[in-house]
Amino acid sequence: MRIERLENRIINGDSSEVLRKFPSNSIDLVVTSPPYDSLRDYTGEGIWNFGCFKKIARQLYRVLAPGGVMVWVVGDQIVGGGKTLTSFKQAVFFQSIGFTVFDVIIYEKTGSGPPHPNRYFNSFEYMFILSKGTPKTVNLLKDKPNKWANHTTYGNVTRREKDGSLTDKGQKTVNEFGVRTNIWRYANGKGFSTKDEIAYQHPAIFPEKLAEDNIRSWSNEGDIVLDPFGGSGTVVKAAMALNRRWSMIEISEEYCRIAAQRTGLECNTERL
Numbered sequence: 001m002r003i004e005r006l007e008n009r010i011i012n013g014d015s016s017e018v019l020r021k022f023p024s025n026s027i028d029l030v031v032t033s034p035p036y037d038s039l040r041d042y043t044g045e046g047i048w049n050f051g052c053f054k055k056i057a058r059q060l061y062r063v064l065a066p067g068g069v070m071v072w073v074v075g076d077q078i079v080g081g082g083k084t085l086t087s088f089k090q091a092v093f094f095q096s097i098g099f100t101v102f103d104v105i106i107y108e109k110t111g112s113g114p115p116h117p118n119r120y121f122n123s124f125e126y127m128f129i130l131s132k133g134t135p136k137t138v139n140l141l142k143d144k145p146n147k148w149a150n151h152t153t154y155g156n157v158t159r160r161e162k163d164g165s166l167t168d169k170g171q172k173t174v175n176e177f178g179v180r181t182n183i184w185r186y187a188n189g190k191g192f193s194t195k196d197e198i199a200y201q202h203p204a205i206f207p208e209k210l211a212e213d214n215i216r217s218w219s220n221e222g223d224i225v226l227d228p229f230g231g232s233g234t235v236v237k238a239a240m241a242l243n244r245r246w247s248m249i250e251i252s253e254e255y256c257r258i259a260a261q262r263t264g265l266e267c268n269t270e271r272l
């Protein structure tokens with residue numbers, strides 16, 4: 001199927017089937033968060049296990065354009081007293097089918113859940129930044145305030161040349177902001193992840209700002225962004241605001257309708 005027929009559409013279906021309709025090399029960026037083990041009960045009919053994950057992972061590699069990036073936001077469940085490490089197993093599988101693990105960014109969450117009697121409170125998830133070859137777009141976000149902003153450097157800045165000599169570059173003024181680190185912190189939870197009340201009818205949304213920052217970092221205006229586990233439509237909303245084309249797949253008709261209502265769009269339930 002031509003990508004034009006699949007873009008700017010909320011598609012109600014199972015990604016392991018729907019993705020097969022997407023042409024190879026057609027997507028510039030995937031930003032997504034799959035179910036975390038069996039941490040949440042979703043209303044969709046689908047089965048979520050490692051076999052299903054593998055099928056979807058292979059399809060995602062195929063549909064991604066050379067140099068395209070996938071942001072895989074994931075955390076682990078605690079089963080039998082220990083962390084499943086499904087997140088790592090998925091990352092290793094992605095690597096084994098050809099993805100480059102370009103970065104592992106920590107998504108630090110400010111929201112807190114109920115305290116655990118004998119465990120530190122878990123305040124982060126992983127964002128695996130996976131690329132098909134070298135990423136074609138990297139727009140580093142420069143929003144880390146510099147302690148010495150607007151001061152001139154103490155001495156002159158020098159550059160070491162290939163032959164070992166030093167070139168004097170003079171004094172520099174320190175910029176107000178520097179490139180952020182790979183720990184990204186977001187306010188999450190009710191009222192913080194988004195102001196859209198309706199989105200909280202979905203049990204596991206990520207913050208709008210997280211989607212926006214990733215879309216800005218790994219794509220340009222006019223690029224096409226896919227979310228194959230679209231939930232309440234957070235990625236769709238961010239992609240529209242940032243003038244990207246987009247596509248969303250979600251297995252639950254109920255969540256599709258939430259996403260559609262949130263973004264003022266239609267949920268497409270017709271079989272592709």
Ligand SMILES: C[S@@+](CC[C@H](N)C(=O)[O-])C[C@H]1O[C@@H](n2cnc3c(N)ncnc32)[C@H](O)[C@@H]1O
Nearest residue numbers: 014015042044046205206229231232234250251
């Ligand atoms: C962690 S939630 C995504 C939430 C989303 N990031 C948001 O902010 O609203 C995962 C979603 O994947 C959906 N899902 C599970 N298996 C699926 C499949 N095989 N195909 C499409 N969607 C699936 C679930 O119904 C759920 O809404």
